[in-house]
Amino acid sequence: MTTLGRILIVEDDPNDVELTLTALTDYNLANEVVITRDGQQALDYLYCRGEYNTRSTDNPAVLLLDLKLPKVGGLEVLQQIKSDERLKMIPVVVLTSSHEEKDMMRSYSLGVNAYVVKPVDFHEFVNAVKELGVFWAVINEPPPGSVKK
Amino acid sequence: MMTELAEGPTHVGVRRSLAYWNQEFQRIHSPILRYGFSVVSVALALGVALALRGGSYYQFREVELPVLTVAIALTTWYAGAGPSVVAVLLSTACFVYFFAEPIYSFEISPRELPYFLIFVAWATLVASFSAVRRRIEDSLRQARDNLQAELEQRRLRENEIRKLNQELANRAAELEASNKELESFAYSVSHDLRAPLRHMVGYSELLQRQASSLLDDKSQRFMRTILDSAKRMGNLIDDLLAFSRIGRAETNKTAVDLQQLVREVVAEIGQDTKSRDIVWKIGALPVCYGDRSMLRLVVVNLVSNAVKFTRARGPAEIEIGCVDRNKEDVEVFVRDNGAGFDMQYVDKLFGVFQRLHLPEEFEGTGIGLATVQRIIHRHGGKVRGEGAVDQGATFYFSLPKAQDAVERTANAP
Numbered sequence: 001m002t003t004l005g006r007i008l009i010v011e012d013d014p015n016d017v018e019l020t021l022t023a024l025t026d027y028n029l030a031n032e033v034v035i036t037r038d039g040q041q042a043l044d045y046l047y048c049r050g051e052y053n054t055r056s057t058d059n060p061a062v063l064l065l066d067l068k069l070p071k072v073g074g075l076e077v078l079q080q081i082k083s084d085e086r087l088k089m090i091p092v093v094v095l096t097s098s099h100e101e102k103d104m105m106r107s108y109s110l111g112v113n114a115y116v117v118k119p120v121d122f123h124e125f126v127n128a129v130k131e132l133g134v135f136w137a138v139i140n141e142p143p144p145g146s147v148k149k
Numbered sequence: 150m151m152t153e154l155a156e157g158p159t160h161v162g163v164r165r166s167l168a169y170w171n172q173e174f175q176r177i178h179s180p181i182l183r184y185g186f187s188v189v190s191v192a193l194a195l196g197v198a199l200a201l202r203g204g205s206y207y208q209f210r211e212v213e214l215p216v217l218t219v220a221i222a223l224t225t226w227y228a229g230a231g232p233s234v235v236a237v238l239l240s241t242a243c244f245v246y247f248f249a250e251p252i253y254s255f256e257i258s259p260r261e262l263p264y265f266l267i268f269v270a271w272a273t274l275v276a277s278f279s280a281v282r283r284r285i286e287d288s289l290r291q292a293r294d295n296l297q298a299e300l301e302q303r304r305l306r307e308n309e310i311r312k313l314n315q316e317l318a319n320r321a322a323e324l325e326a327s328n329k330e331l332e333s334f335a336y337s338v339s340h341d342l343r344a345p346l347r348h349m350v351g352y353s354e355l356l357q358r359q360a361s362s363l364l365d366d367k368s369q370r371f372m373r374t375i376l377d378s379a380k381r382m383g384n385l386i387d388d389l390l391a392f393s394r395i396g397r398a399e400t401n402k403t404a405v406d407l408q409q410l411v412r413e414v415v416a417e418i419g420q421d422t423k424s425r426d427i428v429w430k431i432g433a434l435p436v437c438y439g440d441r442s443m444l445r446l447v448v449v450n451l452v453s454n455a456v457k458f459t460r461a462r463g464p465a466e467i468e469i470g471c472v473d474r475n476k477e478d479v480e481v482f483v484r485d486n487g488a489g490f491d492m493q494y495v496d497k498l499f500g501v502f503q504r505l506h507l508p509e510e511f512e513g514t515g516i517g518l519a520t521v522q523r524i525i526h527r528h529g530g531k532v533r534g535e536g537a538v539d540q541g542a543t544f545y546f547s548l549p550k551a552q553d554a555v556e557r558t559a560n561a562p
Contacts, residue, residue: 015348120383122354
């Protein structure tokens with residue numbers, strides 16, 4: 001493993017956070033993970049404001065975004081990112097429980113890079129998170145301006 | 150438009166004058182009054198005629214003719230046909246007695262005969278004209294009354310229609326609201342119900358991983374049961390959501406070649422059942438009209454049911470064919486020689502989550518046939534099942550034929 005991109009996770013449910021982190025840890029992908037718990041916090045991170053005003057201005061290599069979030073919803077975050085010149089190059093993966101076609105259509109029309117429904121089966125879930133992590137943080141070449149280690 | 154007119158000032162004026170004329174032409178109803186009217190008017194006319202003939206300053210000639218005919222006309226007008234005849238007879242008698250030579254006798258001199266005839270003819274003519282006029286007037290009035298009644302009725306009907314429309318609009322709004330509610334309900338189920346399930350499964354797996362060496366066989370089995378139940382619930386939720394989506398999704402109807410569709414499905418399911426001894430019989434199937442992906446789901450459900458319930462058979466026989474019922478519909482059937490069912494429970498077959506077998510006999514959530522029914526109903530068809538315990542089952546669904554459906558669409562305005 002030469003470089004590892006930073007993964008920004010936006011997820012309100014602590015259990016989902018733990019399970020996701022467990023899956024990423026299993027595959028040594030958890031070193032560069034940032035967790036934000038709602039849409040507002042995610043935007044604060046991306047814009048380096050509030051509690052994140054001291055971080056380096058690099059973009060994460062990928063954003064794993066839940067749709068149902070407190071304060072600012074996932075679709076709003078996605079819309080904000082994709083309409084911002086500086087942020088719109090960040091690959092965004094929607095990682096949600098929702099099978100709803102409506103959400104899928106809306107996400108794709110806003111320019112999401114991938115849409116993944118969290119599988120109920122734990123092995124499938126771990127597998128999905130691993131694949132996502134490996135692909136976006138290792139295999140994929142992120143756009144210029146992303147954090148790399 | 151009409152109601153606005155009825156409320157306008159013009160109409161009020163018209164109505165008032167109509168009421169006046171209504172009263173004016175009201176026929177006298179009592180027969181005594183009517184015949185009395187006839188006698189009195191002739192008597193009055195006679196009095197006037199006699200008074201004018203007896204030395205007046207003014208020169209009146211042959212005054213009896215017009216005066217008596219006026220009496221006849223008035224009688225006909227106000228009192229009707231019977232009194233009119235009486236008036237004509239009375240005036241004729243008066244004319245003969247008072248005015249025709251010789252005077253004061255009912256005889257008529259030959260010289261007076263033509264004038265008498267003219268009088269009679271004139272009187273009859275006036276009476277009949279008056280009667281005709283009266284009849285026309287009557288029928289006109291009746292027509293007008295009918296028209297008015299109709300107008301009133303139409304106004305009432307219009308009000309009623311407007312009321313019904315309003316109700317309909319309210320109902321549509323209510324339905325739309327409840328539909329929205331249902332949609333957001335399904336959404337919540339989809340999203341919020343799945344998350345805790347995933348956690349149950351996830352943490353059970355983690356626990357199993359962490360503590361498997363510490364757990365005895367019994368505890369391991371408990372663990373597995375928790376996991377299986379959670380997964381089963383996940384499947385139930387998924388099936389229920391898919392089922393509700395079928396009700397909401399728009400259908401995209403085209404001509405669908407059932408033969409090809411069935412072959413595809415059988416080939417796909419055959420991949421998973423290579424180890425089993427299944428004899429497939431696929432008859433000729435027509436092209437029908439419907440949503441391809443939905444119809445595919447129907448075929449998948451029915452065929453996989455047939456495969457599932459023939460598990461204990463060797464060889465299993467599954468036949469798919471069609472019955473040409475009539476011009477409009479085609480009925481497709483899927484027949485197997487499997488476990489079958491008791492016809493006593495046939496009504497429960499297509500219910501949501503209805504199962505006729507124990508879960509350890511045959512797996513499944515009990516949503517398959519409900520989905521089939523919903524899809525076929527959305528296509529305007531019917532479903533039914535036939536079977537007997539251990540004798541196999543046959544499921545039928547009907548669909549509109551493609552040719553017919555295309556024509557129907559073409560003819561639609």
